[in-house]
Amino acid sequence: MDTRRALLDALADGPVSGPALAADLDVSRAAVWKAVEALREEGFAVESTTDGYAAPADPAYCAAGIEFGLDAPYAVEHHDSLTSTNDRARELAAEGAEDVAVVADAQTGGRGRLDREFIAPRGGVWLSLLTRPTAPPARAPLFTLAAAVATVDACREAGVDAHIKWPNDVLVGSDEDGGNASGGSGRGGRKLAGILTEMEGEADRVSWLVVGVGVNANVDPETLPAGATSLRAETGGDVDRRRLAATLLERFATLAETADRSDRTLAAWRDRASTLGRRVRVETPSGPVTGTAVDVESPGALVIDTDDGTRRVHAGDCEHLRDADD
Ligand code: BT5
Secondary structure, X not given: OOHHHHHHHHHHOOOEOHHHHHHHHOOOHHHHHHHHHHHHHHOOOOEEEOOEEEOOOOOOOOHHXXXXXXXXXXXXXXXXXXXXXXXXXXXXXXXXXXXXXXEEEEEOOXXXXXXXXXXXXXXXXXXXXXXXXXXXXXXXXXXXXXXXXHHHHHHHHOOOOEEEEOOOEEEEOOOHHHOOOOOOOOOOOEEEEEEEEEEEEOOOOEEEEEEXXXXXXXXXXXXXXXXXXXXXXXXXXXXXXXXXXXXXXXXHHHHHHOOOOHHHHHHHHHHHEOOOOOEEEEEEOOEEEEEEEEEEEOOOEEEEEEOOEEEEEOOOEEEEEOHHHO
């Protein structure tokens, strides 16, 4: 483990003196001092107390802040602004990196699926995690489901009752409480977060996988597309983005560890989904499929009971229908 992470871990256990740290980490005192200064420079304001170095009471939303006390095997890279955190993670993948989470305060060219634009102003959590799972490419959608579960759990911890709309939207509320005259938009609620997974693989193995998650955390919904909401708008106050990002990474790591046991991820997903049991219309690349969503199957297919029998759809945009709509 590098000195930086070891230092963060030591600080998580309480104040510790420079000499004790040097002995524990088996490095020189000068190396400890340099590592402390580097953390401060990043924005993690290590305090000097009579008991030695101590972590800041309220760590900032920066790389070290997110890594501090993080129970997941990821390093964090923080940027003030990027075109897209997914693009940066792909760049890191090309350089051979793995297990890195890229976060940015703002994105100027955030991407959704099918090259749609994703608006990502300051205040949100825009995060892309680069991993190299030992899984065949066909199982990649399971990681998207895992990310949706992790995102919902992080939002719920922040006090917002989020749910998943297949395949990867994280929403709050339902159409019915939107209260518009047409009785709902079919969106299935207000969109709080979106997920974009990209990967490169060979025939039998994923080479790299980038899971990009965008959560409208402390963002004014007026700066977002219609139908979007933010954690701040839902809770009435700023949420702790550092905790949100850390929880998201920790939940994802736990599910990814057991990705060879898809039943765990699927069960967690079903538990948090609002799509199952609903009448839906999914726009698939080969045309619309309408019916009742009855289940999700590995690696992420939505099972729909239609008038013409059971259909399994693997990709598409899903609309929640009111019974009279179809
Ligand atoms: C998504 O696509 O929702 C996936 C979004 C993934 C964004 C993350 S942020 C970190 C990482 N870096 C990136 O560049 N991307 C990832 P999709 O399901 O295709 O939805 C896109 C649609 O959502 C748009 O066409 C808008 O209608 C709407 N939208 C755009 N920005 C939004 C926002 N901030 N909140 C809610 N809805 C938004």
